[in-house]
Amino acid sequence: MYQRVRTVLIALLTLIAALPAAAIAAAAASKPVIRIGYVQSWSSNVASANVVAAVIHDGLGYPVKLLSLDAGPMWEGVARGRLDAIVSAWLPNTHRAYYEKLWPDVIDLGPNLIGTRIGLVVPDYVPIDSIGQLAAYRNRFRGRIIGIDPGAGIMMKTQEAIRRYGLHFRLIQSSGAAMTAMLARAERHHRWIVVTGWTPHWMWAKWKLKYLKDPKDVYGKGGYIGTVVSRRLPHKAMPVLLFLKRFYWTSADMNAVMLDIRAGTRPAVAARRWLADHPALVDRWLGESAPGAQTPRPAPRP
Numbered sequence: 001m002y003q004r005v006r007t008v009l010i011a012l013l014t015l016i017a018a019l020p021a022a023a024i025a026a027a028a029a030s031k032p033v034i035r036i037g038y039v040q041s042w043s044s045n046v047a048s049a050n051v052v053a054a055v056i057h058d059g060l061g062y063p064v065k066l067l068s069l070d071a072g073p074m075w076e077g078v079a080r081g082r083l084d085a086i087v088s089a090w091l092p093n094t095h096r097a098y099y100e101k102l103w104p105d106v107i108d109l110g111p112n113l114i115g116t117r118i119g120l121v122v123p124d125y126v127p128i129d130s131i132g133q134l135a136a137y138r139n140r141f142r143g144r145i146i147g148i149d150p151g152a153g154i155m156m157k158t159q160e161a162i163r164r165y166g167l168h169f170r171l172i173q174s175s176g177a178a179m180t181a182m183l184a185r186a187e188r189h190h191r192w193i194v195v196t197g198w199t200p201h202w203m204w205a206k207w208k209l210k211y212l213k214d215p216k217d218v219y220g221k222g223g224y225i226g227t228v229v230s231r232r233l234p235h236k237a238m239p240v241l242l243f244l245k246r247f248y249w250t251s252a253d254m255n256a257v258m259l260d261i262r263a264g265t266r267p268a269v270a271a272r273r274w275l276a277d278h279p280a281l282v283d284r285w286l287g288e289s290a291p292g293a294q295t296p297r298p299a300p301r302p
Contacts, residue, residue: 036049050270071098097156108228111248118196124209130212145170148175
């Protein structure tokens with residue numbers, strides 16, 4: 001069965017436009033809709049959500065609905081069963097508060113990308129290296145740290161950093177897109193700016209940037225992006241659960257999709273283009289079940 005699924009998926013990814021829409025609709029009609037939550041302003045989340053949606057729809061034959069939410073409602077949605085999955089659980093630090101509150105109500109499938117980092121970021125031309133040095137240059141930074149959407153874990157961590165380092169700075173709420181737009185203007189005019197930043201993100205390929213050292217360890221030492229699913233998913237769509245358990249890629253993989261989207265390609269098209277170029281990886285994701293995959297465990301106690 002899986003061999004047939006893999007063959008169909010690769011054909012769909014390379015020749016998707018040639019398939020009759022009626023045939024695709026008929027295949028999905030008998031299966032439940034898989035609801036995946038994501039945050040529109042997180043470029044990394046847009047990339048990963050569209051990649052898994054394409055595999056679930058084109059390869060496994062399930063209709064998929066992507067739902068854009070803030071981080072808090074996204075976590076609540078998967079815990080309450082309104083969402084089937086998220087592939088953007090930044091752990092163990094960024095989303096710790098959500099995880100500690102909701103872990104009994106979700107299934108944690110583990111990392112789908114290892115090597116994340118969050119913190120305060122400045123252009124490489126700004127001659128400071130530590131968060132503690134921000135206080136001495138408050139006027140150069142206009143007393144502002146440019147943030148993203150208020151529900152993001154990095155915003156909570158930055159409020160903590162402001163308190164622990166004694167900074168008289170305002171944390172500006174915006175979005176991922178607004179933050180990078182302000183960073184672009186600052187870079188263009190060689191102005192000082194400090195933003196909430198993370199890895200992976202396409203901005204590291206665009207500009208020379210650096211993290212400010214964090215001796216108080218507010219932001220943690222790095223981590224991973226995890227896949228978290230509803231406890232109802234094993235009963236609703238076991239093939240989807242097995243795929244999500246095997247879904248794993250690298251920062252380089254994600255960056256390729258993010259940069260394609262950044263260049264103007266629609267996210268769904270960028271995802272399918274990348275998948276068509278990586279049939280061996282798709283084959284592993286849709287291969288035979290990994291040991292123990294049929295019996296996923298609830299999330300461990302934090």
